[in-house]
Amino acid sequence: MIAVAPTVGQIDVRSLSKVYSGRRAPFLALDAVSFSVRAGEFCALIGPSGCGKTTLLHILAGLIEPTAGTVAIPRRAPGRLLTAIIFQGVSTLPWMTVIQNVTLGLRHVVAPPPEGSDPAVRAKGSDPSFWAGGRARRERAMDALGRVGLEAFADAFPHQLSEGMRQRVSIARALATDPDVLLMDEPFANLDEQNRLLLQDELLRIWQDTRKTVLFVTHSLDEALRLADRVLVMTAAPGRIKSEVDVPLRRPREFTSVRQDPAYGALSARLWGDLRDEVMKARQVDRDSGRRTQDDS
Amino acid sequence: MTRSYWWLAVGSPVALLAVWEALSRTGVLDPRFFPPPSVILRLLVAMVDSGELLFHIGVSVRRVLLGFVLGSVPAVILGLSMGLARPVRALLMPVVSAIYPIPKIAIYPLVIFYLGIGEASKVSIVALSIFFLVLLNTMAGVLGLDRRYFQIARAYGAGPRELFTTVALPGAMPAIFTGLKLGMGFALIVIVGAELLGSDAGIGFLIWRSYQIFAIDQMYVGLLVTAVLGWLATISLDGLERVAMPWRS
Numbered sequence: 001m002i003a004v005a006p007t008v009g010q011i012d013v014r015s016l017s018k019v020y021s022g023r024r025a026p027f028l029a030l031d032a033v034s035f036s037v038r039a040g041e042f043c044a045l046i047g048p049s050g051c052g053k054t055t056l057l058h059i060l061a062g063l064i065e066p067t068a069g070t071v072a073i074p075r076r077a078p079g080r081l082l083t084a085i086i087f088q089g090v091s092t093l094p095w096m097t098v099i100q101n102v103t104l105g106l107r108h109v110v111a112p113p114p115e116g117s118d119p120a121v122r123a124k125g126s127d128p129s130f131w132a133g134g135r136a137r138r139e140r141a142m143d144a145l146g147r148v149g150l151e152a153f154a155d156a157f158p159h160q161l162s163e164g165m166r167q168r169v170s171i172a173r174a175l176a177t178d179p180d181v182l183l184m185d186e187p188f189a190n191l192d193e194q195n196r197l198l199l200q201d202e203l204l205r206i207w208q209d210t211r212k213t214v215l216f217v218t219h220s221l222d223e224a225l226r227l228a229d230r231v232l233v234m235t236a237a238p239g240r241i242k243s244e245v246d247v248p249l250r251r252p253r254e255f256t257s258v259r260q261d262p263a264y265g266a267l268s269a270r271l272w273g274d275l276r277d278e279v280m281k282a283r284q285v286d287r288d289s290g291r292r293t294q295d296d297s
Numbered sequence: 298m299t300r301s302y303w304w305l306a307v308g309s310p311v312a313l314l315a316v317w318e319a320l321s322r323t324g325v326l327d328p329r330f331f332p333p334p335s336v337i338l339r340l341l342v343a344m345v346d347s348g349e350l351l352f353h354i355g356v357s358v359r360r361v362l363l364g365f366v367l368g369s370v371p372a373v374i375l376g377l378s379m380g381l382a383r384p385v386r387a388l389l390m391p392v393v394s395a396i397y398p399i400p401k402i403a404i405y406p407l408v409i410f411y412l413g414i415g416e417a418s419k420v421s422i423v424a425l426s427i428f429f430l431v432l433l434n435t436m437a438g439v440l441g442l443d444r445r446y447f448q449i450a451r452a453y454g455a456g457p458r459e460l461f462t463t464v465a466l467p468g469a470m471p472a473i474f475t476g477l478k479l480g481m482g483f484a485l486i487v488i489v490g491a492e493l494l495g496s497d498a499g500i501g502f503l504i505w506r507s508y509q510i511f512a513i514d515q516m517y518v519g520l521l522v523t524a525v526l527g528w529l530a531t532i533s534l535d536g537l538e539r540v541a542m543p544w545r546s
Contacts, residue, residue, distance in 0.1 A: 058448075061452050062452070063448055063451055063452055081453075081454070084452075084453070085452045087445060087448065087449065087452075089445070090443055090445045090446075091445075091449065092449075093446055093449060093450070093463070093464070093467075094544055095467035095468065095470070095542070095544045096463075096467075096544075097544075104449070104450070104453045104455075104463070105453035105454060107454065107459075157543070157544040158544075159544065159545075173453065177453070
C-alpha cells in the first residue's frame with residue numbers, strides 16, 4: 001500500500017518486509033527495510049544478486065504488496081503518475097509502436113503540460129476533456145521522445161530498434177508521465193559498456209533538467225558512483241539496508257574527470273568493502289541451499 | 298521463398314499432373330478410375346459455366362465462414378480469460394480437456410438431433426471443431442507471454458480490462474493465428490464430412506452424389522475444389538496475419 005501523506009522525504013520507507021510463500025519454505029526477501037530519499041535526490045541502491053532490490057522497487061511501483069511496513073510517497077502535484085518504473089531488459093511492448101509505448105502511461109493521467117509551457121495552456125491542463133484527447137497525449141509523448149532523441153523513430157516498432165534505443169523508449173515513457181519519482185531497475189544492465197556510458201550521460205542530462213527524485217537499482221559500483229548523490233548498500237537476502245554512502249563528487253560528472261578524481265577511488269573502495277561481505281554471503285547461501293535464490297537480478 | 302527455388306515449387310505439381318495425364322492417356326492407369334487431368338479440367342469449366350459448381354462452392358464457403366466466426370470469436374475471448382485468470386482456468390479446463398479430443402464429426406449425429414438437418418447443424422459443427430483449437434491455442438499464447446509485459450502495463454496504470462486489450466490479445470495473436478490455421482484445416486474436413494452424411498448442397502454433397510451415379514471425374518472436380526479452397530484459406534489467413542500483426546515483419 002502506498003500512502004500519500006506529507007512526510008520529510010520524497011520517499012519514506014519504514015520497516016518494509018516482504019515474505020514470499022515459497023514451494024518448500026517461506027522466503028524472506030526484505031527484512032524491515034527503512035530509508036528515505038529527499039526530493040530531487042538521485043539515490044542508488046546496490047546489493048548482491050537476490051537481495052530483494054527488484055522486490056523493493058516493485059513494491060514502490062505498486063506492482064506487489066508488502067507483507068509489513070509502509071511506503072509514503074507524498075503526491076506533490078495532482079494528475080501526475082506517482083511513480084514511473086523503468087525495467088531491466090524487456091522494457092517495451094513489442095506490438096506497440098514507439099509512440100504507442102510512450103503513450104501507454106498517459107491514458108490515465110490527466111496532467112498539466114510539461115513545465116515551462118504557456119500558462120494559458122497549463123490552465124487548460126486542469127480540464128480533463130482537453131487532455132483526454134489523443135493528440136495532446138501524442139504531443140506530450142513526442143516531447144518525451146525528443147528528450148531521448150528518438151522523435152524520428154516514433155512510428156517504428158521496438159524490434160526495429162537496438163537494445164539501447166528500446167531502453168531510451170522506456171525512459172521516454174516514464175518521463176512522459178511526469179512522475180514524482182522515477183524508479184529504475186538496472187535499466188542499462190543489458191547494454192554494452194559504450195552504450196551504457198552514453199545512456200548514463202543522457203540520464204544525467206535529463207535528471208539535471210527535470211530534477212526528478214530517482215531511485216536507481218544497479219549491480220555496478222561504477223554506475224552508482226557516476227550517477228548518484230547517495231548510495232544505499234543492501235545486505236544479502238533477507239535484504240536490509242547495510243550502509244549509506246554519500247557521493248560528494250562534483251557535477252556535471254564527466255566520465256574522465258570522475259575517473260581521475262581521487263575521491264572516486266576512495267569511494268569505490270569503501271563501497272566494495274561494504275558490498276564484498278554481502279556478495280560472499282549470498283554465494284554461500286546459494287551453495288548451501290543448492291539452488292539459486294529468488295530470481296531477483 | 299528465395300528466387301532461385303520458386304520454379305521447384307511450381308514445377309513439382311505441374312510435373313505430377315503431366316505424369317498422371319500421360320499414364321491415364323496411355324492406359325497404364327484405368328481412365329475410368331483415374332480420368333486424365335485435362336478431362337477433369339474441361340468438366341470443371343463446364344460445371345462453372347452451368348453455375349452448378351459455384352452454387353455448391355457458395356453453400357460450403359458460407360457454412361465454413363459462418364462457423365469460423367461463430368467458433369473463433371468466443372474461443373478467443375474465453376481463451377484470453379482462461380490465460381489471464383487462474384480461477385477461470387480451473388473452472389473450465391477439465392471440461393475443455395474432456396471434450397477437445399472427441400472427433401467433432403462423431404458429435405454430428407447429436408447436433409443433427411438437436412438442430413435438425415438444415416444449415417444450423419452444419420454451421421454449428423464447423424464452429425465446434427474450430428472452437429477448441431482456437432481456445433487452447435489462445436490460452437497457451439497468453440500463458441507463454443513474458444510476465445514482464447503485464448508488469449509494464451500494470452505499472453503504467455492498466456486495469457484488468459486493459460490488460461486484456463493491450464497485453465493479452467496482441468501478445469497471444471501469433472498463437473491465435475496458429476489456432477485459426479489449424480482450425481481452418483479441420484473446418485474443411487468437417488464440413489465436407491458433414492455434407493457427405495446428410496445434405497442437398499455443398500462440395501461434400503457433390504462428391505457423394507458423384508459417387509452414387511459413378512461420375513468419377515465429377516468426384517475429382519469436388520476434390521480439386523476442396524484443395525483449392527484450402528489453399529485459398531491459407532493464403533487469406535496469412536494475409537490477415539500480416540495485417541493483424543504489423544509488428545512482426
